[in-house]
Amino acid sequence: MSAQTDPAQRVAIGISFGNSYSSIAYTTGDGKSEVIANEDGDRQIPSALSYVEGEELHGGQAKSQFVRNAKNTAAYFRDFLGQQFESIDPSPCHQSAHPIQHGDGVAFGIRDTDEDKENTVTVGDVTTRHLKRLRSSASDYLGKDVNAAVITVPTNFSDAQKEALKKASTDAGIEVLQFINEPTAAVLSYDARPGAQTADKIVVVADLGGTRSDIAVVASRGGIYTILATLHDYEVSGFKLDQVLIDYFAKEFVKKHKSAGDPRENDRSLAKLKLECEAVKKALSIGTTANFSMESLVGGVDFTATINRTRYDLLGSKLFAAFTRLVTHAVEKAHLDPLDVSEIILAGGNSHTPKVASAVRSAFPDSTTILAPSTSSTAINPSELSVRGAAIQASLIQEFELEDIEQSTHPMVTVTPHLSTAVGVLCISGDESSGIFHPIIDAETSLPVRRTATIATPREGGDVLIKVAEGSRHIKVTKPESKPKSEKEEADDEDSDEDESDEEEELREKTWKVGKTLSEAAIRGVKKGGKVEVQINIGADLSINAIFREVGAKGGIRGIVQGHKTNGST
């Protein structure tokens, strides 16, 4: 397979390659993204490969081999790609083939042929085999030979890791058109829905995956995305949620069958327990109760048990709280306030859990929309967010020359100046102290930018002043006035405790503080009930080109505020 195919011959898909699960998607002719199911009917295909007597098992079939063929099953290897052995965390692979050091990189010792000897298979090779299987699944589904893809990666994927992944995909016959970040892919998949508005907003993408959780704060400005802050945690993960259930069921089992022993102390029992617990966890996202049932869990003893969602919420409460903290930390890291966040996109398989959404919900104001299956009926399946984004991007760029794509995605193009403060107009009064600032262009908007606004005028019309200024956002915290003391004295001791908890709540509001005035303009003789249109263009050199005119009127006033540097090419 040559790495460079003719753009016209390309069949490109989107691939989301995760540690636990991978998925593939394509974009239909009418611009909708569709996730492809593999031959087993799975849309989330476990990133696992297992070898039984030289036969390669992939996906769900490989995953079930954790129980009986753990040593020859490789899984959770995405993060090992392009890494040194010293810097990998082998914890997820505890119940499958262990990673070993191989030269500069990482490999697995697997018996992958029908010969009775262990071969050293590098992570790159394992990835290639995995991607090949994905490619063949996609090709079978589409009826065309898939030869190119956009692959999503975490935001902290290093160049070496990308390089290794690129090599592995090329070996698998997939031309990597572009690597895109998982959180932005998720935002794109929402924004690419038909009828979606590309408003100016701050979006937090919170991905609670199998082995790690990643939070990204993204400024979405008219379809241009900028990542403001990211946070990664390898301790808050779906694995930990599984572990909570494993411990619960193991204890229940020990209670019932004292003689059989702890299923956690036996590798095989543990693997069975883990697989079933993951299934229980998924079932609890849909129903309020779930059954655990496993034949011959330990020493030939069967075990069945039920668990309800409340119990699970309680057991995992620490992890849910930790995840919520992580989200709020990421917002803090971006120097923002929860009030600035207009949307939180919950991604990753574990975001199906209703408690995850409600925990995050409780930490943010009502103005924040939480996009998760349990809070919004129109939410996209969190497991498919990034792959859909990748598929959309693939359809957008598949006709371009590789060279062209590379040039366009280069820092020379992507690095742009971003506004450090919001720019808007002063309403009601021209005085800075009493005027009310209304933003037209938010902070962290990539330059150059153009925004228009229509503003109301005084009822009687006449001459109006338009003052364009910078504004900085402030969070006003007001504590509700404490109740009069007499009331308190009247209250009995019994309910005084309740009073205390009530008082803690404080009111947080978003306010604007008027900063530097940039320009003033006058529009004379506005008709009664007329409106004024303001168009502001800010160039990459920070120059402002503004046009003010009454809606429906001809002409208008133009003004230019000089910028202070000239390095932009526009």
Added chain:
Amino acid sequence: MANVEISLPLPVLPEGWAGEKDFKSIGQLSQATDRNIEPIGPHFLAYARRKRHQRTFSEDDRIQAQAHVKQVEDEDPDDIDEPEDPLMLQREAKDWKSQDHYAVLGITRHRHRATEEQIKRAHRRKVLKHHPDKKAAAGGTEDDQFFKCIQKATEVLSDPVRRRQFDSVDEGAEVEPPSKKDTQKGNFYKLWGKVFEAEGRFSNNQPVPKLGNDKSTKEEVEHFYNFWYNFDSWRTFEYLDEDVPDDNENRDQKRHVERKNQAARRKKKTEDTTRLRRLVDDALALDERIKKFRQAESAQKNKRRLEKEAEQKRLAEEAAKKKEEDAKAAAEKEAAEKAAKADNKKSKEAAKNAAKKNKRVVRGAVKDANYFHASGDAPATQIDGALNDVDLIITRIDNEELAALTSKLNTEKDAAKIKGIFQEEVKRLVGAGKVTEGELKSLA
């Protein structure tokens, strides 16, 4: 692109506002931040097309562009790497209660100040280094004891409640109060400052006031000690609890242990409160500033006392002086009075004598006037009446009038004249209302 609708009205143009073509440029935008936009989506592609104009960039441009980008992914800062104590690596996981979790994770430099992120990073670093699967793969032993220690440490430190419980009894963060001897060498503030800083980590009220130095004002020092005497601590002693047996064992036993733990916690808490109180007492006793303030205060008081005393002395002196003067004046007055009295007596006596003499003269005059009888010897009744009348006159008039009357009568020998004088006198007396007419028959 997006159109912003603003419903608040624009301000009315102020009088006299003028600009060239009705526009004024006033300020410049604040400096922008260079960030990487995500090369994704249709809007980006449109932007890229505009920006590139089908150009290719030189290597130089590329390097330039990357140089100033604001980093979003943070590099791992080297603030949590500490050498590992080989003894610590030998630890058994079952003794996790006695281990120093911060030391296990290599963040003893931060301890209770370590952020959640630092703990996470430290844990990750340790996991990468000590994972048993890795050691086994590298041909090492299957010893996972220290790894379990690491997991335990993270478990404790990443749970805010359990972390507080551990911080409460974290000996590594404790600072022993200095001995009396040490503080007398003049580094009171340095030594005790550390102690209070360490104790301050338990405070519910932040920020904790600092010990300060010898230049602190009295208010600051007072605030400091008031704060510490009213210290509100979150310190708890759950960490030192005896293990409560698992729920499927004896329930009574479980409750017993729980009760015992509760009691032990309360006791330790009380002890801790007294310990802190004693500590503050000790510091207060050794604090030179308190002495200084007390001296200053007593000096102030002394000064006031001296002033008061001086004032009193002055007042006493003044009073004494006044008394003396008064006494003097009184004495003088007394003497004068005495003299006056003596004079008075003399004059009274003289007057009395004079009156007597005058009376005699008056009476004699009556005799001289032959008792107002016309001629010959006056009959007894006449004499009697005349004498009675004269006596009446004498009693009715005072000494001076008597003297005046006497002086008139003294030289007169003529009876008629004398009678005339008497009659005149009687007339005057009647006029003055001292006698009634007809009372004095002989002089009528």
